[in-house]
Amino acid sequence: MRTAMEGGVTGFVVVTGYQAERVSTFVRALGERLQVEVTTVNNPDWEHRENGYSLLCARPYLQQAPFLLTMADHLFEADTVRRLLGASLPEGGILLACDHHRCNPLVDLEDVTRVRVDTHSGAIQAIGKGLADYNAFDTGLFLCAPGFLDRLQEAIDAGDSTLSGAVRRLADQGQARTLDVSGAFWIDVDDDAAFRRAEEALLGLARGKERDGPVSRYLNRPLSARLSKRLAYTGLTPNQISLFSFGLSLLGAALMLIPHYWGLLLGGILAQGASIVDGCDGEIARLKHQQSDYGGWLDAVLDRYSDALLLTALALHCWQIGTPAAIPIGFLAVTGALVLSYTADKYDGLMRDKGGSRFRLGRDLRLLVIALGALFNLPLTTLVVIATTMNGEAIRRMVVCRG
Amino acid sequence: MRTAMEGGVTGFVVVTGYQAERVSTFVRALGERLQVEVTTVNNPDWEHRENGYSLLCARPYLQQAPFLLTMADHLFEADTVRRLLGASLPEGGILLACDHHRCNPLVDLEDVTRVRVDTHSGAIQAIGKGLADYNAFDTGLFLCAPGFLDRLQEAIDAGDSTLSGAVRRLADQGQARTLDVSGAFWIDVDDDAAFRRAEEALLGLARGKERDGPVSRYLNRPLSARLSKRLAYTGLTPNQISLFSFGLSLLGAALMLIPHYWGLLLGGILAQGASIVDGCDGEIARLKHQQSDYGGWLDAVLDRYSDALLLTALALHCWQIGTPAAIPIGFLAVTGALVLSYTADKYDGLMRDKGGSRFRLGRDLRLLVIALGALFNLPLTTLVVIATTMNGEAIRRMVVCRG
Numbered sequence: 071m072r073t074a075m076e077g078g079v080t081g082f083v084v085v086t087g088y089q090a091e092r093v094s095t096f097v098r099a100l101g102e103r104l105q106v107e108v109t110t111v112n113n114p115d116w117e118h119r120e121n122g123y124s125l126l127c128a129r130p131y132l133q134q135a136p137f138l139l140t141m142a143d144h145l146f147e148a149d150t151v152r153r154l155l156g157a158s159l160p161e162g163g164i165l166l167a168c169d170h171h172r173c174n175p176l177v178d179l180e181d182v183t184r185v186r187v188d189t190h191s192g193a194i195q196a197i198g199k200g201l202a203d204y205n206a207f208d209t210g211l212f213l214c215a216p217g218f219l220d221r222l223q224e225a226i227d228a229g230d231s232t233l234s235g236a237v238r239r240l241a242d243q244g245q246a247r248t249l250d251v252s253g254a255f256w257i258d259v260d261d262d263a264a265f266r267r268a269e270e271a272l273l274g275l276a277r278g279k280e281r282d283g284p285v286s287r288y289l290n291r292p293l294s295a296r297l298s299k300r301l302a303y304t305g306l307t308p309n310q311i312s313l314f315s316f317g318l319s320l321l322g323a324a325l326m327l328i329p330h331y332w333g334l335l336l337g338g339i340l341a342q343g344a345s346i347v348d349g350c351d352g353e354i355a356r357l358k359h360q361q362s363d364y365g366g367w368l369d370a371v372l373d374r375y376s377d378a379l380l381l382t383a384l385a386l387h388c389w390q391i392g393t394p395a396a397i398p399i400g401f402l403a404v405t406g407a408l409v410l411s412y413t414a415d416k417y418d419g420l421m422r423d424k425g426g427s428r429f430r431l432g433r434d435l436r437l438l439v440i441a442l443g444a445l446f447n448l449p450l451t452t453l454v455v456i457a458t459t460m461n462g463e464a465i466r467r468m469v470v471c472r473g
Numbered sequence: 474m475r476t477a478m479e480g481g482v483t484g485f486v487v488v489t490g491y492q493a494e495r496v497s498t499f500v501r502a503l504g505e506r507l508q509v510e511v512t513t514v515n516n517p518d519w520e521h522r523e524n525g526y527s528l529l530c531a532r533p534y535l536q537q538a539p540f541l542l543t544m545a546d547h548l549f550e551a552d553t554v555r556r557l558l559g560a561s562l563p564e565g566g567i568l569l570a571c572d573h574h575r576c577n578p579l580v581d582l583e584d585v586t587r588v589r590v591d592t593h594s595g596a597i598q599a600i601g602k603g604l605a606d607y608n609a610f611d612t613g614l615f616l617c618a619p620g621f622l623d624r625l626q627e628a629i630d631a632g633d634s635t636l637s638g639a640v641r642r643l644a645d646q647g648q649a650r651t652l653d654v655s656g657a658f659w660i661d662v663d664d665d666a667a668f669r670r671a672e673e674a675l676l677g678l679a680r681g682k683e684r685d686g687p688v689s690r691y692l693n694r695p696l697s698a699r700l701s702k703r704l705a706y707t708g709l710t711p712n713q714i715s716l717f718s719f720g721l722s723l724l725g726a727a728l729m730l731i732p733h734y735w736g737l738l739l740g741g742i743l744a745q746g747a748s749i750v751d752g753c754d755g756e757i758a759r760l761k762h763q764q765s766d767y768g769g770w771l772d773a774v775l776d777r778y779s780d781a782l783l784l785t786a787l788a789l790h791c792w793q794i795g796t797p798a799a800i801p802i803g804f805l806a807v808t809g810a811l812v813l814s815y816t817a818d819k820y821d822g823l824m825r826d827k828g829g830s831r832f833r834l835g836r837d838l839r840l841l842v843i844a845l846g847a848l849f850n851l852p853l854t855t856l857v858v859i860a861t862t863m864n865g866e867a868i869r870r871m872v873v874c875r876g
Contacts, residue, residue: 362822363819363823367816368871371812371867374811374812378808384805385804387802397789397792397800398785401785405778405781405785408815409781409811411815416766420766420767471771472767
């Protein structure tokens, strides 16, 4: 539903069958949370009749305009929805999103509905699970004219209550066409194995757009991906996860103020934990289509506070254990870290215009250095390293961008 | 020349007369600095013949395409140039930028060339200094077809070597039209009084686009404007001025490290001085058409360093005179100041989208608080005030933007 909404869908009719009460309660609650109209219709005869009959149960709500039809166990991309809604629909017919990549690893060849498409016109020539001569897969996403329901009624009256049966009738009249969405993500989640593949694929998509540094990519991301997989099934919003990550940093900084090694160590562990959790907010946001300008900005501002407070705590820790020289270095480290983040956006922009490479000393690296410094009980060295590298990089950027 | 280039002009022919050697040396050097082709032509007879004859001296260089003609003592806006270059030119004729605002305070009514424009067609009906029946002023900026030079030759052969004479000949044939640029800045700098008016007007234009806080507007800006007026006549670039302002802050911070009131005081004075000088880089950049993305960014990054170093110095000053409590407060002040700047762009953007007001706790105010704190020898109080207000405002922004 979230994906469909991002693709432009503004209301839902859900036909229930197995565990109807549970499903309709769930989707109505989700509709309220997403602020979208959800109508549920029960198919009392779901055990004895095919999916065409289920669709016909929703007929009273689908008289007006073309509607999108999808199976509840199919996942897809918002962009596929957007393309279907923007495509032209055969009068009284259907448009089926088809995948022509026959080696798509997410397709279960045993179960998928196969399609033979006329490669010139895009018309459906044949459709069915057992089809031997086929050149595409049915992705389970259709755009339907209301008139399609009349064909469906006819097919059911003639004794075939499958959707494929009605589609075949349309195909015979040249009213069933296809939209080539090869390469787009889609999956039919029929069993546990497919469910796991779907989880991995969705997490991969959510992760794919992150601008990761090396520490993120090889250390934090694998851990945060596992965490995201669990967090996805809770109601936690990305902003709540950002705040939780900030809370971990805050607690870590507080522990570092304790003038003993174990305070420093616990603080360092929490700092690295915060860095890992910090990878989840963006993943969850993309996974649940909850991205927002505000969310990204809040995350960035909290990250700056978290960086500054951890470095401050590190300096005060040194001071308390008798190394006051750490104070001025701590100020330089805080300044360097914050100025580096301050310059990041504009530096990236300027370097993009110049077509240069964008070497990044990111937050992932910074927090790992803090954690390692805590582990090896080298708080002063850590501050010196951060103050030197961050300010050095900021100055380098000022020089490089000039060129 | 800088204004014309910003308006789209790609080369210059300068006709010299009085002090020809000095003028041509100057404009050729300027051409090299601005990386634009400059040709100089001498009018040996400048004392006895009018401006039409001067233009004719440049004829060998003006055969190919329409050219822009302006008097060396006229100032104008880049946008007027842009509009003239984009306008359609009467075949073989001229297009004169005219000002229909008869109450323009920058116009010297005694000396200005007056124009009677046909308000329907925009054609010039009459032109001359003594014209009694007129409705516009000649701004001294023309777009001319090469054929205009033939008319000029004819006028000179007939004994009239003024430009206005040649324009009158074109007007009689309907080939002299006008472009209404009323409201645009232009001025004819004929004497000391006009020179001072021109200075003020240009500085006002350069200042006008600044996003000033109250301290800037009422205290810093009047002082920086005076300074800019002087700096404009030096070869200093905006980036050099940014670096100089940063140097003042750096020196101020160093002085604050001295554990005596006078160190604090001198440091505070330099901080406020840096704040005033910091207003000049943008003014000079706009005045000399030297704005650049890099320049604005460098200025912003140096400002962040300057803020952080002054607050650090203030905290270390307190520490040295026996107030170690200033250290953690100093860390919070540095963090607050930098995070506030970090949030500024995105906050402004989000608030603009929401159409809300943009209350700003800017750098001008911050540096004044530091200077006043130094003057009244209240470094700890200053840090507390800055740490509280900056972090409070940053948190307020995080809450407000959410709404």
